[in-house]
Amino acid sequence: MKQLYLYLLSRFAYRYKRYALYAPLLAILLVANSCQKISDTTEVKLAHTLETTHPVHKAMVYMAERVKEKSGGKMTIDIYPSSQLGSERESIELLQIGSIGMTKVSAAVMESFSPNFKVLSLPYVFRDKAHYYDVLDGGIGDDLLKEGEKYWLRGLCFYDAGSRSFYSTKKPIDTPADLRGMTIRVQASNTAFSMIKSFGGAASPVSWGELYTALQQGVVDGAENNPPSFFLSRHYEVSKYYSLNEHTMIPDILLISTVVWDSLTPQEQQWLQEAAEESAQVQRELWEEAEVEALQAIKDAGVTVSTPDKAPFAKLVEPMYESFKNEPEVYSLIQRIRQTGNTKETIVSATKP
Template sequence: MLIYPHPRPRRLLLQRLLPGLCAFLLLLLAPSCREISDKKEIKLAHSLEVSHPVHQAMLYMAERLKEKSGGTLSIGIYPNSQLGSERESVELLQIGSLGMTKVSAATMESFSPNFKVLSLPYIFRDKAHFFSVLEGEIGQELLTEGEQYWLRGLTYYDAGSRSFYTASKPINTPDDLKGLKIRVQASNTAIQMVNAFGGAATPISTGEIYTALQQGVVDGAENNPPTFHLSRHYEVARHYALNEHTMVPDILLVSTKVWEKLTPQEQQWLQEAAEESAVVQRKLWQEAEEEALREVKKAGVEVSYPDKEPFAKMVEPLYESYKTEPEVYSLIKRIQAAGKNPQAQPAP
């Protein structure tokens, strides 16, 4: 005899689940800048873990904004890709369904093309040069340039230097990359760079990298030390060569559709809180880099420091390839000249 389950437990289960499902749907449909009486809340989503320095800086920004506005303007933060991937978050900003997000400059080049200049290998001589460009005229131009695409940059976050890590063999010279499949971001600049080194650039989404390394779909990848550590990629890629080929910053974005709804005073509070959070994030980032390298070394990863000069020489032709894009080529020349002397930055 067949015994059918009583429908009552199913009804009870649905009754328990329904409020949570409704709350989730309401969250997705909620406006990006919600007004509650005389208060406003901006929704900020990103793909990072809560232990990441950028998330910690965002928490600081939210607290400072609350203090500056006397509680009338706040930020609701949704980490860990709760509201979508990095690219999806940017697209939500463009239509005004999301208020703010963090995006890599490498991803941003798909939305605002001139950002590709920040992803060029060895375009920055050192950290001092990097920060002087971002904080100067060039960096500020790029932040506001995205407004024509409904994306306003508020500030830059330090994302360190990206370097190669591999599963099978160490990378000591560019020749060691020949024939290796290297995972890169969905960035034409990153693809051109790896191919220039003789590798085979393979764009794969962030969430698939660990399995791709484990199963040999790719031979290696490239990223900064904290991400290499927090993603646990060091468990399947035991060689980390700090050749530091790129310094690609993160960018804190706000939807222009949300920005324009704020009063001038609210815009000022938000801008100030964002810039203050960037100062905090730099300090947190430096600490995270030091800790990450300690931990992966402790886990048995072979960390090497190859000579950067041969790598830099091999990608120099990439700069000249942008002569067909006058705006980008002008930015390259201005960045290269920046910091060498007070009159170094020619007009656009």
């Protein structure tokens, strides 16, 4: 009941900001809930939508353990998994007003709040996993993590979310032509909508929690995600075709509310930042293992896994890059990403299997 009350209170505060008279009181109540001082201990609440078996959840558990170790028990992180406190979008909104302290979201969802993040959702913008890590671990990644501060969202680190590929209830999606007449579930991302349109399909932003039923009932014909998410969600039970075209490599982002971050002492901020960065390295190892296990598990469950030629997909989305010329900041980020590492390869040639 307390969580429900605080959630409703925060939603009221966010949607009815004109009631400025109540803003100070709401801020006090919300920050007290998301970052509490219990005697000499600082407690931060972290909410996310993933199952407890997911590599990202395990990495966040590791982070919480490291924070407790580093602080000698003076700082703790309480984790609320499996959408207990809302969807990714709702969690971001609650972060913006400090109702919860931390969350994990996809960069695709972040683009609705901090527009420059859309660059990470562009199909085939990364040549391979090495290029992906070079970008996230370098200056571009740092700039994007700081970018969210303008919107009360501070990025602590990126988590690897692998490559997203298509799965379907009807047939393999081995060429763009296979998408014609099909409705594909995507995240609430304009970039994802544009990508599906470029491939000739129709996009639908069904929520993650409702997707199994939507696939089962034919509301959508397919979806796209990485192997561990496809497996852990049990979508393989109703989608028997998985095509590894690997159109995007969209990272997850560990966020903290700037309201909460600014309430921490410099020492607490250091403990948290260090633990987050350590957890990101652990998560990459966990993710690599999870991908191998998930692919084998879905094959064992009777899913047909194919590896289509990526070049036809990549060619169709090239115009998306030029469409951002009217958004100078995003277009500049695209050029910086493409120039990172080996600049001689083109997007098409670099994405051939």
